[in-house]
Amino acid sequence: MQNKWQASAFLKASAALHAGAVASALVWPSTIAFGIASLIANHAVLAAAGLWPRSSLLGPNVLRLSGERAEVALTIDDGPDPQVTPYVLDILAEKNIKATFFCIAAKVKMHPELVQRMIAEGHHIENHSMQHRHYFSVMGMGGMKKEIMRAQQAIEEVTGRKPQFFRAPAGLRNPFLDPVLHKLDLKLVSWTRRGFDTRVHDAKKITKRLLANAKAGDILLLHDGNSSRRANGQAVILEVLPQLIDKLKQQNLHFVRIADGMRA
8 A cells, every 4th residue: 555645844844834924924914024025935945946856855856876886877868769769779788788768758659669679678668758848847736647647658558567767857847746756656766967968069078077976876867869969960879878888887887777776
């Protein structure tokens, strides 16, 4: 039986602040201005927490692998992309690396053969929403639930495996997400470090950013979908991956899927 959803300490404090401001205004009308200012400040912090992908103020957020083993997780977002993902898979196969792909479910339905290859080669497909809507972080609870549930169903139909983890589009969210994920038995996953490879075109800069102070437990973020392109049209991830993998292997770090890295 699933445990009842519990709001984070920050959300509980926010609710208490709202209740206290209303009660104070009713008993001491002179405090209305202070109460309004407090609520405005609180909503500003709520908004900032939603815009900060690595924040845990709105609910649990996996930022690192759970163990102290010499492991890192490579996560790849926004695919599958038929022009990029096959080459990503070739590199991973050559390097004997298993990755976690946070896929847009609409693309999963469009490219089932490619997804079947990903599964056959030992990678995991996790939930990155149905459509990757740019306004996901301002959706209400009903809209979020529909978007994520449809993605769960679509991915399971193609892969035969129900996703265990969810990554919000662009990492942005609001207080409605955590109860939805709890209802669907999903865990929110962000990252330890990212390469900004959807915007940066220089593979060396991306690789350097990902490797800076890299250590066991890191969750690394790259993109096969929406990857930036070099002048010759090549997706920058294809140049980053071999360098990144080789450098981390030289540090005796092993690549695991998120699900494996979260084991006790």
